[in-house]
Amino acid sequence: MEKKGAKKKTIRNIPQDRAPMPVRDADERVQNFKEVACGFDTDAALVEAERCLLCPDPACVPGCPVAIDIVGFIENIADGNYRRSYDILSDANLLPAICGRVCPQEDQCEGVCPVGDTLEPVAIGRLERWIGDLALAEGWTNEPYIEPNGFKVGIVGSGPAGIACAADMAKAGCDVTIYEALHAPGGVLRYGIPEFRLPNEVIDAEMRNLTRMGVKIECNTLVGRLFTIEQMLTELGFHSVFIGSGAGYPKFMGIPGESLHGVLSANELLTRCNLMGAGDFPHHDTPLGLGKHVAVIGSGNTAMDAMRVALRLGAEKVYCVYRRTRDESPAREEEIVHTEEEGIEFHWLTAPLEILGDDDGRVRAMRCIRMELGEPDESGRRRPVEVEGSEYEFEADTVVYAIGTNANPVLGQTSKLKLNQWGYLDVDEDLATSMAGVYAGGDIVTGAATVILAMGLGRQAARSMKAYLGVRDSESAYRPEGQGPGNVLFGIDLGEKNFTRIRVAEAMSAAT
Amino acid sequence: MRIMINGADGGLYYFLSSEMLPAPARRRSNLRGKNVIETVQAGDQACPASAASESAPGFEITAREDFSDVTYLLEVRHPMLARAAAPGQFVIVISHERGERIPLTIADFDRNEGTITLVVQAVGKTTREMQQRCQVGARLSSVVGPMGIPSEIGNARKVVCVGGGLGVAPIFPQLRAFKQSGTYVIGVVGFRNRELVFWEEKFKEHCDEFIICTDDGSAGIKGLVTDGIRVALQRHADIDKLVAIGPPIMMKACAETTRPHGIATTVSLNPIMVDGTGMCGGCRVQVAGETKFACVDGPEFNAHDVDFEDLMGRLRRFTAYERQAVEVWEQGQSPTESGATPRT
Numbered sequence: 001m002e003k004k005g006a007k008k009k010t011i012r013n014i015p016q017d018r019a020p021m022p023v024r025d026a027d028e029r030v031q032n033f034k035e036v037a038c039g040f041d042t043d044a045a046l047v048e049a050e051r052c053l054l055c056p057d058p059a060c061v062p063g064c065p066v067a068i069d070i071v072g073f074i075e076n077i078a079d080g081n082y083r084r085s086y087d088i089l090s091d092a093n094l095l096p097a098i099c100g101r102v103c104p105q106e107d108q109c110e111g112v113c114p115v116g117d118t119l120e121p122v123a124i125g126r127l128e129r130w131i132g133d134l135a136l137a138e139g140w141t142n143e144p145y146i147e148p149n150g151f152k153v154g155i156v157g158s159g160p161a162g163i164a165c166a167a168d169m170a171k172a173g174c175d176v177t178i179y180e181a182l183h184a185p186g187g188v189l190r191y192g193i194p195e196f197r198l199p200n201e202v203i204d205a206e207m208r209n210l211t212r213m214g215v216k217i218e219c220n221t222l223v224g225r226l227f228t229i230e231q232m233l234t235e236l237g238f239h240s241v242f243i244g245s246g247a248g249y250p251k252f253m254g255i256p257g258e259s260l261h262g263v264l265s266a267n268e269l270l271t272r273c274n275l276m277g278a279g280d281f282p283h284h285d286t287p288l289g290l291g292k293h294v295a296v297i298g299s300g301n302t303a304m305d306a307m308r309v310a311l312r313l314g315a316e317k318v319y320c321v322y323r324r325t326r327d328e329s330p331a332r333e334e335e336i337v338h339t340e341e342e343g344i345e346f347h348w349l350t351a352p353l354e355i356l357g358d359d360d361g362r363v364r365a366m367r368c369i370r371m372e373l374g375e376p377d378e379s380g381r382r383r384p385v386e387v388e389g390s391e392y393e394f395e396a397d398t399v400v401y402a403i404g405t406n407a408n409p410v411l412g413q414t415s416k417l418k419l420n421q422w423g424y425l426d427v428d429e430d431l432a433t434s435m436a437g438v439y440a441g442g443d444i445v446t447g448a449a450t451v452i453l454a455m456g457l458g459r460q461a462a463r464s465m466k467a468y469l470g471v472r473d474s475e476s477a478y479r480p481e482g483q484g485p486g487n488v489l490f491g492i493d494l495g496e497k498n499f500t501r502i503r504v505a506e507a508m509s510a511a512t
Numbered sequence: 513m514r515i516m517i518n519g520a521d522g523g524l525y526y527f528l529s530s531e532m533l534p535a536p537a538r539r540r541s542n543l544r545g546k547n548v549i550e551t552v553q554a555g556d557q558a559c560p561a562s563a564a565s566e567s568a569p570g571f572e573i574t575a576r577e578d579f580s581d582v583t584y585l586l587e588v589r590h591p592m593l594a595r596a597a598a599p600g601q602f603v604i605v606i607s608h609e610r611g612e613r614i615p616l617t618i619a620d621f622d623r624n625e626g627t628i629t630l631v632v633q634a635v636g637k638t639t640r641e642m643q644q645r646c647q648v649g650a651r652l653s654s655v656v657g658p659m660g661i662p663s664e665i666g667n668a669r670k671v672v673c674v675g676g677g678l679g680v681a682p683i684f685p686q687l688r689a690f691k692q693s694g695t696y697v698i699g700v701v702g703f704r705n706r707e708l709v710f711w712e713e714k715f716k717e718h719c720d721e722f723i724i725c726t727d728d729g730s731a732g733i734k735g736l737v738t739d740g741i742r743v744a745l746q747r748h749a750d751i752d753k754l755v756a757i758g759p760p761i762m763m764k765a766c767a768e769t770t771r772p773h774g775i776a777t778t779v780s781l782n783p784i785m786v787d788g789t790g791m792c793g794g795c796r797v798q799v800a801g802e803t804k805f806a807c808v809d810g811p812e813f814n815a816h817d818v819d820f821e822d823l824m825g826r827l828r829r830f831t832a833y834e835r836q837a838v839e840v841w842e843q844g845q846s847p848t849e850s851g852a853t854p855r856t
Binding site for chain 2: 109181183191219220221222225226227246248249250252254258259261264265267268271272276277281282283285286287289361378401407409410413
């Protein structure tokens with residue numbers, strides 16, 4: 001709806017250039033783990049908000065995995081209603097300060113923004129982050145009025161999928177407990193994404209919001225081994241369970257030399273640094289074992305994080321070795337740009353053949369081969385093929401694998417859950433697993449993906465779980481479909497089906 | 513009821529007290545009112561403002577026994593873990609907030625008492641520091657597990673269970689499980705000398721035959737565990753399984769001892785780990801030419817398929833850092849105790 005008196009915005013009358021966001025200087029930032037992107041200030045946010053055309057049928061909203069009312073929150077920024085803007089944001093996304101930092105916006109909301117047809121698209125992610133940070137600074141939280149419904153919901157994994165699902169279930173009135181295998185909550189947000197991209201205090205603050213809603217977080221709990229999914233449904237009394245345990249089983253290539261000292265997965269490097277404080281050894285007990293010339297294999301976000309962490313921990317030269325080109329790189333554009341600025345050397349169209357060691361079993365070099373792009377493969381990207389006779393040696397004392405993950409086997413080993421051919425949990429379109437009441441989302445379903453996609457699946461699973469439990473879903477309570485005389489089954493209005501489940505009565509009587 | 517309060521701080525005891533414990537253990541908790549009160553106090557003190565930081569109040573050490581200058585036993589209260597633990601599994605322990613995650617094989621578990629037993633050798637900075645700090649009533653910052661695939665007890669009729677060095681304690685639960693399943697069990701354990709021998713009676717109680725080997729012959733037969741295995745092989749032609757836990761060099765020797773006899777042999781591998789959940793791949797080992805993660809694919813593997821040279825090489829990965837950690841720690845020890853870690 002157009003506001004009275006407001007001049008209609010067109011591509012011609014909006015600010016033509018993106019508002020500048022300060023970024024710490026590359027030379028300075030590689031010395032420490034302070035956040036690189038400093039975020040908008042108020043003036044910049046107001047300018048950027050003006051750039052939104054407030055499309056009546058916005059493309060960005062369906063472009064968002066959690067369907068944030070993007071136009072709504074930006075319009076409220078422009079009008080100075082920051083608190084209202086936060087309310088709109090947090091309605092769909094519990095973690096605006098996190099998602100504004102780590103979402104691949106250029107492939108989602110910003111990628112479909114019509115402003116982007118002629119100018120740079122509206123910086124939706126940066127606006128989201130600005131509101132998220134403002135909320136943390138002002139202490140805004142939206143504690144919804146929660147009426148307990150007596151259902152117990154268990155969540156396996158405190159990463160993005162788990163917390164998104166937990167928030168929705170808690171809002172619906174469920175008694176939610178999250179189990180985390182590590183000793184600190186957050187999953188990949190904690191152990192994977194480094195401080196300079198996502199400060200720990202932001203994660204802590206968002207976790208506090210979760211506990212304020214009544215969600216309990218139990219760390220040091222390896223579900224599957226300490227108790228099984230089956231036991232959660234029986235002995236522990238959970239009415240429904242969500243699994244968001246992550247992919248978490250890093251891939252290696254199986255080339256010679258992978259056992260040498262100095263070869264490790266990006267997960268190991270990042271976990272040692274981010275979770276265990278290995279950068280602070282020996283003040284922290286966990287050593288890092290990073291050399292001076294670090295080659296990172298792969299070019300996704302994890303690879304970028306590993307490279308930039310290595311640089312900050314004292315590596316003199318850091319290389320990216322990737323068998324395709326920059327265009328095929330799966331990392332966020334902003335991360336690639338930042339990584340390039342920090343002086344990381346990119347070796348596109350290069351594939352490792354062998355890791356070479358010295359007499360002490362330490363990495364000394366990598367033997368690589370040049371690649372060229374051939375025909376497109378099933379992913380639509382042009383398949384790299386080896387250039388004959390182009391082998392060469394590449395000096396490095398540390399080799400980091402960031403080439404993706406396989407499915408973590410623990411839940412498959414310990415439960416009767418059906419797995420697909422790759423070992424990931426097999427789910428239907430409602431994210432239901434083969435076990436009644438058990439739903440799954442995030443990397444353990446999709447394989448390695450992004451924070452926001454995992455959150456999207458966590459929320460989708462929450463909708464399914466509410467339907468399974470027969471909990472009235474606030475999102476669909478007033479939807480007209482399913483009601484009326486055309487939708488009657490055995491004399492019961494289908495719109496009323498949520499109120500007829502026998503388990504509701506059971507749970508309510510148990511709660512009282 | 514007190515335990516419930518503790519649970520609100522983030523401890524696992526929350527539902528342990530109400531639902532998870534078998535009835536005898538629950539009674540036991542009530543009887544131990546005094547311990548429980550201590551637990552609550554420690555928990556309150558340790559509770560940080562942020563729910564997201566290491567908020568668990570930790571896991572109480574309920575008993576300790578020193579077997580020698582370097583080997584000590586800790587009993588840790590963790591009823592749910594005690595209930596879930598099976599032979600062959602391990603836990604990851606963090607002793608304090610800035611500590612590292614170290615894998616320790618579960619040496620025993622008592623489901624009625626709700627405790628697990630760990631036997632630790634003070635070899636590096638962390639284990640030596642734990643030797644000082646881990647007195648009865650102290651708390652470990654984290655204990656998580658049981659991790660790894662439990663041992664396959666199966667239906668072997670005659671089994672040799674071998675433990676050497678830090679592998680003596682971890683072999684025990686398996687040995688007992690074999691015995692309880694009706695298997696004829698021959699225990700073979702190795703120590704340097706008489707002074708270091710522990711759990712002799714405990715082993716004897718669950719063995720049909722028990723062979724102690726010492727380097728100097730001060731107890732049992734003089735020689736290595738492989739000599740003990742040879743004795744067993746001479747006495748019995750029908751041994752159909754051998755399980756060995758100990759230093760890699762010992763497990764390798766055991767594998768080579770049984771290989772000519774074609775006896776199925778299992779070893780429990782002890783590579784360097786971080787998370788223990790399959791997430792980091794630091795514990796990768798080469799088994800039958802394939803990369804496996806000891807934490808989730810193991811820790812037990814067919815000994816005849818294991819590349820022990822690879823394992824031993826990878827165990828040396830952090831040698832220089834380990835030395836540095838010990839040096840820095842020793843400097844911090846004198847003249848006063850470091851006291852760097854807040855601990856109640």
